[in-house]
Amino acid sequence: MIRLSDIRYRYPRTGWVLKGIDLSVDDGEYLLIGGGNGSGKSTLGYICNGLIPHHFGGMLQGSVTVAGLNTLKQNVSDLFVYVGLVLQNADAQLFNSTVEDEIAFGLESLGVPGPEIGERIREISVTLGLEDLLSRSPVTLSGGEKRLVAVASVLVLNPSVLLLDEPYGDLDWAASEKVRQTLLKINQNGKTVIVTEQRLGNLLEDATGCLILDEGKVLYQGIAQHVHEALSRAHLLPNYSKRHNKPVGKATLLSARDLSYRIGEKEILTGVSFDLRKGESVALIGRNGSGKTTLLKHFNGLLKPSAGKVTFLGEDIRGKSPSEMAAHVGLSFQNPNDQFFKYRVKDEVLVGPRKLGKLPGEWTKEMWDVFDLHGLLNRSPYRLSEGEKKRVSLASILAMRPQLLILDEPTSGQDGRFREALAILLAALDNLDFTLLIATHDLEFAHAIADRWIVLHDGRVVGDGSPDALWGDKRLVQLGALPSPEAGN
Amino acid sequence: MTRLDPRTRLALGLMAIAAVFVAREPETLVVESIILLAALPLLRLGKEWAHSFRYFWPMLGLVFVIAFFSFNLQVALLLAIRLFNLLTASFVFFRTVGPEEMGATLNKLGVPYSFAFILTTAMRYVPLIRQKIRNIIDAQSSRGIDLRPRLKNIGNFLALLMPLLAQSFVLSDELALAMESRGFGRKDRSSRRQYDLTFWECALMVGALLLLVLFAFWERR
Numbered sequence: 001m002i003r004l005s006d007i008r009y010r011y012p013r014t015g016w017v018l019k020g021i022d023l024s025v026d027d028g029e030y031l032l033i034g035g036g037n038g039s040g041k042s043t044l045g046y047i048c049n050g051l052i053p054h055h056f057g058g059m060l061q062g063s064v065t066v067a068g069l070n071t072l073k074q075n076v077s078d079l080f081v082y083v084g085l086v087l088q089n090a091d092a093q094l095f096n097s098t099v100e101d102e103i104a105f106g107l108e109s110l111g112v113p114g115p116e117i118g119e120r121i122r123e124i125s126v127t128l129g130l131e132d133l134l135s136r137s138p139v140t141l142s143g144g145e146k147r148l149v150a151v152a153s154v155l156v157l158n159p160s161v162l163l164l165d166e167p168y169g170d171l172d173w174a175a176s177e178k179v180r181q182t183l184l185k186i187n188q189n190g191k192t193v194i195v196t197e198q199r200l201g202n203l204l205e206d207a208t209g210c211l212i213l214d215e216g217k218v219l220y221q222g223i224a225q226h227v228h229e230a231l232s233r234a235h236l237l238p239n240y241s242k243r244h245n246k247p248v249g250k251a252t253l254l255s256a257r258d259l260s261y262r263i264g265e266k267e268i269l270t271g272v273s274f275d276l277r278k279g280e281s282v283a284l285i286g287r288n289g290s291g292k293t294t295l296l297k298h299f300n301g302l303l304k305p306s307a308g309k310v311t312f313l314g315e316d317i318r319g320k321s322p323s324e325m326a327a328h329v330g331l332s333f334q335n336p337n338d339q340f341f342k343y344r345v346k347d348e349v350l351v352g353p354r355k356l357g358k359l360p361g362e363w364t365k366e367m368w369d370v371f372d373l374h375g376l377l378n379r380s381p382y383r384l385s386e387g388e389k390k391r392v393s394l395a396s397i398l399a400m401r402p403q404l405l406i407l408d409e410p411t412s413g414q415d416g417r418f419r420e421a422l423a424i425l426l427a428a429l430d431n432l433d434f435t436l437l438i439a440t441h442d443l444e445f446a447h448a449i450a451d452r453w454i455v456l457h458d459g460r461v462v463g464d465g466s467p468d469a470l471w472g473d474k475r476l477v478q479l480g481a482l483p484s485p486e487a488g489n
Numbered sequence: 490m491t492r493l494d495p496r497t498r499l500a501l502g503l504m505a506i507a508a509v510f511v512a513r514e515p516e517t518l519v520v521e522s523i524i525l526l527a528a529l530p531l532l533r534l535g536k537e538w539a540h541s542f543r544y545f546w547p548m549l550g551l552v553f554v555i556a557f558f559s560f561n562l563q564v565a566l567l568l569a570i571r572l573f574n575l576l577t578a579s580f581v582f583f584r585t586v587g588p589e590e591m592g593a594t595l596n597k598l599g600v601p602y603s604f605a606f607i608l609t610t611a612m613r614y615v616p617l618i619r620q621k622i623r624n625i626i627d628a629q630s631s632r633g634i635d636l637r638p639r640l641k642n643i644g645n646f647l648a649l650l651m652p653l654l655a656q657s658f659v660l661s662d663e664l665a666l667a668m669e670s671r672g673f674g675r676k677d678r679s680s681r682r683q684y685d686l687t688f689w690e691c692a693l694m695v696g697a698l699l700l701l702v703l704f705a706f707w708e709r710r
Contacts, residue, residue: 097613
């Protein structure tokens with residue numbers, strides 16, 4: 001179906017991104033393409049549907065044939081019938097104002113007559129269980145629903161190959177499982193499926209073949225079951241070191257008392273209470289939509305509780321603005337791109353301390369070391385790799401030296417190497433006596449970095465204790481607050 | 490209403506808005522208000538209308554107060570009611586013609602597909618951009634950059650603008666990829682919406698137009 005031979009590619013004004021790739025995908029295969037950030041996974045996908053070279057330009061060497069056609073001689077708008085590509089960014093992928101229009105778009109491009117389009121929308125929505133979403137706007141969908149709609153919008157064209165670029169990106173375990181089962185079903189119905197992904201986990205059970213890329217070269221190619229060793233060696237599966245539980249003092253740093261939050265009539269948080277002690281490392285665990293981010297925003301004054309209160313060092317923080325709280329509570333959000341606005345990394349990191357009138361001193365120097373930023377200080381934050389961006393954004397929060405550091409989904413979209421490095425970094429901060437609160441649905445990571453888990457489900461705290469006691473707790477699994485321990489993460 | 494051809498809806502909507510401009514007497518405007526308000530429950534838009542109008546009441550109040558002190562009660566009432574009618578008519582119009590329908594209609598009326606498409610896509614991304622702005626404000630204020638709308642914070646707004654622009658460029662790049670991967674720009678597109686103007690719809694439009702013209706003459710007699 002797809003034949004790539006000795007592919008070398010570079011984008012305009014970059015070095016070689018792919019350095020000699022041979023790949024052959026047959027009808028009915030399920031191929032997993034793994035690799036870290038910047039390994040060339042997405043690029044390989046763009047080559048398969050002709051976006052490279054037709055859309056991106058750059059220099060492509062070697063030969064690419066799809067369904068017997070030479071992609072160099074075809075337009076993307078002809079190739080999309082053979083290779084249906086689902087992009088990583090669901091917000092870009094879904095550009096129509098209703099789900100129904102989204103699914104119809106490709107068919108309309110092909111000039112399929114109106115009544116038949118209606119028929120095919122019905123069929124695909126039954127197959128993927130989207131009947132109730134058809135009139136909704138993509139903006140209102142959950143991450144998992146968006147992904148399924150994106151799959152439907154491509155699958156409805158009946159392409160020979162369905163190619164998905166990191167479809168599990170920021171999905172939690174439940175949504176991931178739903179997408180995984182859907183893809184498995186599609187493959188079992190005879191469709192060729194290619195998935196690029198950083199976290200292979202239990203996807204390996206589904207795949208018939210596996211290709212691991214590292215810096216544009218093939219690291220492993222063969223059957224999926226034997227890939228673990230290669231991944232582990234390249235640190236693409238993180239090797240977390242064991243935590244040494246450290247004794248924590250009794251002093252309470254932050255406490256939430258009976259905290260509730262409503263938007264209109266909808267209750268987002270209900271009666272949340274817990275204390276964080278000085279020097280603790282705590283993970284806030286919960287599925288997407290469980291209220292984690294909303295809860296975190298109460299701890300630095302971004303949101304005011306509808307009922308209950310938050311105290312920091314015994315003082316009620318109601319009425320304090322986030323910029324006043326910034327010196328005490330550092331909150332770092334998921335997307336580092338939300339904050340970059342300086343030309344140099346150094347200025348970007350020091351924005352906070354300068355606002356607070358804290359001049360760069362010993363701590364700044366120490367921080368360059370801890371975050372390994374010496375080589376990046378004079379570069380533009382926009383031109384960094386994803387992992388580097390994340391490091392800079394964490395440093396910019398920590399630069400103000402808050403006592404409490406809160407991270408929201410720090411591992412989302414990051415590869416194994418970054419996750420391993422972040423765990424080491426957090427352990428170092430732990431040793432420097434920072435108090436850490438990390439919201440995540442990445443349980444292995446949460447296990448590696450925290451001594452205590454607080455489990456949030458539907459806006460309520462349903463578990464609070466040691467990770468070993470909670471992971472596998474039957475009550476929490478039944479509730480849907482945690483995955484069953486056998487399921488991979 | 491949604492069963493009518495969007496072209497009919499477009500025409501009726503524009504004529505309703507024109508009727509608001511044509512009216513000169515406060516009494517006529519009040520009658521228009523009553524008709525518009527009566528249409529809301531019929532189209533099941535009452536609740537949504539009340540919700541959207543939360544933001545318009547202060548504006549209407551302001552217009553009334555300013556006009557009252559600058560001119561007199563008569564002018565103030567006239568302006569406030571006219572604005573009220575205009576907003577309500579536009580609300581009904583935009584709620585009954587969806588972005589894709591608007592695009593398809595414009596396309597049928599001879600506007601090139603890519604232009605009509607830009608319009609509908611822009612509407613689709615308004616909520617997303619609003620969400621992005623929210624996220625950026627949260628991220629920046631969490632590190633001490635005050636972005637509340639105060640005069641002293643003006644200098645800080647670069648911290649909102651730069652990330653927003655950078656991310657919008659990335660989004661538009663990826664959007665281009667997504668569109669191309671689904672055959673945007675191919676010739677011979679079809680549309681799943683099949684619109685046929687019935688005789689009755691044409692009659693309805695002509696009737697409405699005649700009424701509008703008569704109304705205009707009557708108001709100017």
